[in-house]
Amino acid sequence: MDSRRTTISQIAAEAGVSVPTVSKVLNGRADVASQTRARVEQVIKEHGYQRRRSTTPHGPRLLDLVFHELGGPWALEIIQGVERVARETGVEVVLSECGGHRTPRQEWLDSVLARRPVGVILVFSDLDHDQRAQLEARAIPFVVLDPVGEEQGGVPSIGSANWTGGLVATRHLIGLGHRRIAVVGGPTETLASRARIAGYRDALVTGGLAVDEELIRNGDFYVHGGYEQGRALLSLPDRPTAVFAGSDLQALGVLRAARDLGLDVPRDVSVVGYDDLPVASWIAPSLTTVHQPLVEMADAATRLVLELANGANPRTTRMDLDVHLVVRESTAPPATPAP
Numbered sequence: 045m046d047s048r049r050t051t052i053s054q055i056a057a058e059a060g061v062s063v064p065t066v067s068k069v070l071n072g073r074a075d076v077a078s079q080t081r082a083r084v085e086q087v088i089k090e091h092g093y094q095r096r097r098s099t100t101p102h103g104p105r106l107l108d109l110v111f112h113e114l115g116g117p118w119a120l121e122i123i124q125g126v127e128r129v130a131r132e133t134g135v136e137v138v139l140s141e142c143g144g145h146r147t148p149r150q151e152w153l154d155s156v157l158a159r160r161p162v163g164v165i166l167v168f169s170d171l172d173h174d175q176r177a178q179l180e181a182r183a184i185p186f187v188v189l190d191p192v193g194e195e196q197g198g199v200p201s202i203g204s205a206n207w208t209g210g211l212v213a214t215r216h217l218i219g220l221g222h223r224r225i226a227v228v229g230g231p232t233e234t235l236a237s238r239a240r241i242a243g244y245r246d247a248l249v250t251g252g253l254a255v256d257e258e259l260i261r262n263g264d265f266y267v268h269g270g271y272e273q274g275r276a277l278l279s280l281p282d283r284p285t286a287v288f289a290g291s292d293l294q295a296l297g298v299l300r301a302a303r304d305l306g307l308d309v310p311r312d313v314s315v316v317g318y319d320d321l322p323v324a325s326w327i328a329p330s331l332t333t334v335h336q337p338l339v340e341m342a343d344a345a346t347r348l349v350l351e352l353a354n355g356a357n358p359r360t361t362r363m364d365l366d367v368h369l370v371v372r373e374s375t376a377p378p379a380t381p382a383p
Contacts, residue, residue, distance in 0.1 A: 088181045105135045106161040107349070110148060112169040112192075114141040116266075116293065117321045118338065122167055122189065125342025133350060135162060142169055150175075157182060163349035165189055165342075168234075170199075185352035187361075189345040192234050200352065200361035202345040206236045209334040209367040210243025210288070213316045216332070216369055217286040218251045221377045222314060226259035226284035228273045228294050237262065240290050240318065259284055263294050270297025278305050278313060285313060285378040292317040292324050292333055299327070299374070310376035320370055329373035337365050 109126050111119055123139070130137050138161065142148045148166075153175055156164060164179065164186040171179070171186065176199070179186055188201040210227075217225050227244045230237030241260065248255050261277060263269025270289055274297055277284055289295035295317030302309050309315055309329055317324060317333035324331040344363060351358050 106138050106159055107135045108138045108156050108161045108164040111141045111167045121338035122342045125339035126346045129343055129346035147172055162353040165345050185349055187345045187349040202341050203364045204336050205364050205367050206239035207243040210240035211247045212369045213288045213334050214244045214247035222286040224284040225286045226277045227288045229262045229290040230265040232262050237290055265291040267293045267297040270294030271301050274298030274301035288316045290318050292319040292321045310374050311379055314375040332372045332375040333370055335368050335370050341365055
């Protein structure tokens, strides 16, 4: 069967259901038995069916913005960027979260299918193959912002130069004279965390320093994880003189751990963060950090998904925005020069 000519009635016949049932599945209606829904979705997937998007708008144009977990200044930066573009284009934003899961639950997807938004932006989360197929079948484009896993062909995404960020942060510390430099990354399964640690490793190697696995820790990108791992590192008999944290929130945890252990920042230990959230310039000492353009990333993701919704063919659907180091008060040469 030619997917370009596949009709709802043909899908209904092959799935052994009525045309209204197929329509209910396509529209995300809840009043369809799960087994029936799965059978219809399978036929849709097999034939690569794509529903034509209506050219006549019904109600407000909606854009779904979904986080794996809401809360904190990081999410506010993303929301700000999305809202800025949404206001310009007359689109309303629907905000939701996955409850900490990297892949949204089917219940969330069902609600999206029922809303029929112009597009979906997934922040620090991703869709599995079947979920992508369900959105594609309804002609609902999606963009992943700050991808979690490995890059997948054909999945539009906006990220940042994470490897470069890890490299410049560590080179800054090496340039100050530090030789025992620790890193507190994010979750091991996330692409951004692995890339930042890879940049850290490469900076050490190219700087002629050995990579000490004892100084490489993984947290959760939040304050508590930074505190736990920072305290463990700074309690070592031969503690590091500098710590590169994989997020500003983790850096805050490291700063608290240093204070609780009676260490002065930056005299006893230098700390570098990642993100350059507004709080980085408010705290004392102000935080040296890698500026990740979160608002600009959100802006780019929103413009990309709206381009796709309008039927455009963008020159590229995969972008990594540049990062740079912002030097403030939390880094300095080690108190005792390294040999």
